[in-house]
Amino acid sequence: MEIWRLPISASQRGKLISAGYTSLSSLSSISSSDLSRELKVSESEALDILKLASHSRGLEISSASCSVVEGAQNAWDMLHDEESLMHITTSSADLDNILSGGIHCKEVTEIGGVPGIGKTQLGIQIAVNVQIPHDFGGLGGKAIYIDTEGSFMVERAFQIAEACIEDMSEYNRFLRKDFQACEIRMHPKDILENIFYFRVCSYTEQIALINYLDKFISEHKDVKVVVVDSVTFHFRQDFDDMALRTRVLSGMALKLMKLAKKFSLAVVLLNQVTTKHTEGSFQLALALGDSWSHTCTSRIVLYWNGNERYAYIDKSPSLRSASAAYSVTARGIRNSSSSCKRIKMM
Amino acid sequence: MSPLKNLEREYPIIDSNFQQFCASHGIFSVEDFLIHDLYTLAAYAEQNISSETLKEGITQVLSIMDDMHQPCLNGMELLEDAKRNKHFLPTGIQGIDLLLGGGICVGQLTELVGPSSSGKTQVCLQTASNVARNYMVLYLDTGNSFSPQRIAHFLGKTNELASAKAKDQILQKVMSNILCHSVFDIFGMFNVLHQLEYHLGHQDRGGGCQMRLLIVDSISLLIAPVLGGTSSQGRALMTSAGYLLKKLAHQHNLAVLVINHTVGGEGGTSKPALGESWKSIPHSRLLLSCDRGSNVYNVSILKHPSMVVTPDGVKSTGENVVDMTERNGLTAPRAHDLVCIPVPRPNNLLNVLEPVGKII
Numbered sequence: 205m206e207i208w209r210l211p212i213s214a215s216q217r218g219k220l221i222s223a224g225y226t227s228l229s230s231l232s233s234i235s236s237s238d239l240s241r242e243l244k245v246s247e248s249e250a251l252d253i254l255k256l257a258s259h260s261r262g263l264e265i266s267s268a269s270c271s272v273v274e275g276a277q278n279a280w281d282m283l284h285d286e287e288s289l290m291h292i293t294t295s296s297a298d299l300d301n302i303l304s305g306g307i308h309c310k311e312v313t314e315i316g317g318v319p320g321i322g323k324t325q326l327g328i329q330i331a332v333n334v335q336i337p338h339d340f341g342g343l344g345g346k347a348i349y350i351d352t353e354g355s356f357m358v359e360r361a362f363q364i365a366e367a368c369i370e371d372m373s374e375y376n377r378f379l380r381k382d383f384q385a386c387e388i389r390m391h392p393k394d395i396l397e398n399i400f401y402f403r404v405c406s407y408t409e410q411i412a413l414i415n416y417l418d419k420f421i422s423e424h425k426d427v428k429v430v431v432v433d434s435v436t437f438h439f440r441q442d443f444d445d446m447a448l449r450t451r452v453l454s455g456m457a458l459k460l461m462k463l464a465k466k467f468s469l470a471v472v473l474l475n476q477v478t479t480k481h482t483e484g485s486f487q488l489a490l491a492l493g494d495s496w497s498h499t500c501t502s503r504i505v506l507y508w509n510g511n512e513r514y515a516y517i518d519k520s521p522s523l524r525s526a527s528a529a530y531s532v533t534a535r536g537i538r539n540s541s542s543s544c545k546r547i548k549m550m
Numbered sequence: 551m552s553p554l555k556n557l558e559r560e561y562p563i564i565d566s567n568f569q570q571f572c573a574s575h576g577i578f579s580v581e582d583f584l585i586h587d588l589y590t591l592a593a594y595a596e597q598n599i600s601s602e603t604l605k606e607g608i609t610q611v612l613s614i615m616d617d618m619h620q621p622c623l624n625g626m627e628l629l630e631d632a633k634r635n636k637h638f639l640p641t642g643i644q645g646i647d648l649l650l651g652g653g654i655c656v657g658q659l660t661e662l663v664g665p666s667s668s669g670k671t672q673v674c675l676q677t678a679s680n681v682a683r684n685y686m687v688l689y690l691d692t693g694n695s696f697s698p699q700r701i702a703h704f705l706g707k708t709n710e711l712a713s714a715k716a717k718d719q720i721l722q723k724v725m726s727n728i729l730c731h732s733v734f735d736i737f738g739m740f741n742v743l744h745q746l747e748y749h750l751g752h753q754d755r756g757g758g759c760q761m762r763l764l765i766v767d768s769i770s771l772l773i774a775p776v777l778g779g780t781s782s783q784g785r786a787l788m789t790s791a792g793y794l795l796k797k798l799a800h801q802h803n804l805a806v807l808v809i810n811h812t813v814g815g816e817g818g819t820s821k822p823a824l825g826e827s828w829k830s831i832p833h834s835r836l837l838l839s840c841d842r843g844s845n846v847y848n849v850s851i852l853k854h855p856s857m858v859v860t861p862d863g864v865k866s867t868g869e870n871v872v873d874m875t876e877r878n879g880l881t882a883p884r885a886h887d888l889v890c891i892p893v894p895r896p897n898n899l900l901n902v903l904e905p906v907g908k909i910i
Contacts, residue, residue, distance in 0.1 A: 224579035
């Protein structure tokens with residue numbers, strides 16, 4: 205295995221190569237003090253490099269004993285795991301239907317739409333719905349809400365939380381008439397307490413926060429959803445270097461994917477729209493470009509159809525393309541109440 | 551290749567005397583040895599007091615280097631290898647199998663390019679489910695888009711006649727052949743590929759299922775965070791990844807399928823991401839596109855090692871013959887036939903140590 209496959213900085217790599225170390229085996233028999241003397245780096249840096257090298261070699265030895273690749277799972281086991289994964293309901297039955305249950309965990313879902321269509325409302329609804337306890341079919345987890353635009357309104361969240369609790373009591377009354385013990389002990393205050401709110405004001409803060417989330421979620425293991433509203437805002441203005449933007453966004457997307465997989469949580473990214481000039485006509489497309497549209501696992505596009513709000517599944521590994529109507533009411537996101545609504549399967 | 555002093559433990563002939571001699575000529579590592587002029591080195595060794603041990607040292611280093619290169623194969627051996635090992639793996643998608651004349655090639659790196667939501671992951675999932683009936687598949691997933699549900703769906707469709715219990719058994723057997731691993735950065739992928747290389751090199755032939763398909767979904771997402779910028783480390787990592795995948799494909803008879811996305815080019819047309827350096831790395835490139843209105847998905851070949859792809863501007867005479875006459879504007883005038891002139895081979899390097907004559 206060669207040196208360039210180690211995750212070390214370019215200057216360290218340059219020093220190693222100019223000193224003649226081009227493969228891992230050449231690092232096997234040297235001590236850290238000798239290495240630091242030769243490379244003219246500090247001893248702790250030399251120790252780090254040797255640790256990385258021996259870790260990579262250790263992988264080689266351990267792979268001989270266990271399966272083909274450490275950490276791989278076969279599809280049969282994954283199928284059974286997937287059946288036990290819960291979804292986060294959106295409180296609109298039609299929307300849940302086309303999503304086959306709701307927002308999936310372990311995935312990064314991107315939701316985009318024109319201004320005013322209800323993206324922030326959907327984000328707040330998801331942050332509230334993730335806290336529905338297990339008895340009522342929810343995840344019973346906490347939420348992280350990252351606000352980049354300042355559009356999170358606490359009063360609205362309180363309103364939605366109240367409506368959610370009222371709905372749960374209704375459900376309780378209709379279906380569990382004999383289980384008086386399962387009374388709702390939740391208060392809207394508790395729901396608000398379980399939403400961790402972060403406000404970021406620049407793209408560096410956004411990146412720093414996403415890097416920090418790993419540690420934060422390790423300490424708060426019951427976080428089950430991360431909502432970023434919106435992921436585009438700080439990347440649209442003042443970014444002269446487009447190549448840098450692509451690099452930064454891809455890095456951020458990979459970190460979010462890793463979080464979603466590692467902690468089995470759902471990541472919801474809200475995105476804005478922009479106009480794209482294709483083949484002579486101007487079309488609305490989601491912002492941040494082609495590279496970004498490739499990074500999410502699933503995508504839902506919200507749009508107006510006449511007077512109705514519709515949601516359309518644009519990209520998904522296992523769901524069919526479909527669109528459904530929903531509405532934004534005083535109680536949050538609910539089914540559309542118009543009489544001519546129908547779910548359109550593509 | 552290590553510095554000479556690290557070889558001392560294994561090969562005691564390379565002692566400090568030898569190292570000093572080499573150092574006086576500016577040779578500190580095995581790599582330096584390679585690029586130095588060995589005739590002059592041998593002549594200087596001759597002049598030295600302990601010329602015998604020095605010459606033995608030089609022989610030793612040369613034999614170490616001999617072990618490091620790949621074995622030579624002649625044309626017949628390559629043909630045998632191709633006939634025996636390099637088959638086609640059918641993808642299970644009729645249109646693609648027809649287009650590619652059988653399926654994806656074992657031993658080659660195939661790239662699927664397409665705009666977002668054009669069906670790339672679905673093609674990979676279907677191919678995986680088809681190949682897993684007989685062989686093992688490794689799926690490297692960067693976007694958490696591996697869906698076991700979809701695989702079960704693809705497999706269930708073709709087993710309609712079997713009973714429920716038999717269906718379940720087949721499902722379990724086939725799905726156990728698909729391994730899925732999540733990688734979230736390029737160094738993670740290198741680790742996985744290195745482990746895979748080690749495992750494939752050491753596995754016993756004939757025992758259990760052989761691995762035949764490696765899918766990376768998607769390689770562009772892994773490379774995007776490092777590509778570009780002031781340092782060229784990103785491009786180096788990208789080309790190294792490409793070569794490693796091709797080496798795995800050829801040496802261990804795998805078909806490698808990678809996914810790339812498209813970005814906007816000039817004039818509003820889209821082109822594959824990862825740039826010009828990546829263009830020549832995959833053996834074949836397939837472009838997927840989707841026509842939303844009619845829900846029809848298209849596949850076209852951008853590049854294939856054994857098929858002629860009609861580029862724009864080259865006339866086709868209409869009877870399946872493509873006119874390849876070069877015109878003004880293309881690079882070179884009509885090429886001449888290759889003429890081969892045998893040249894005597896240089897002497898075996900080990901003969902260097904024959905006395906060449908004194909240097910004054």
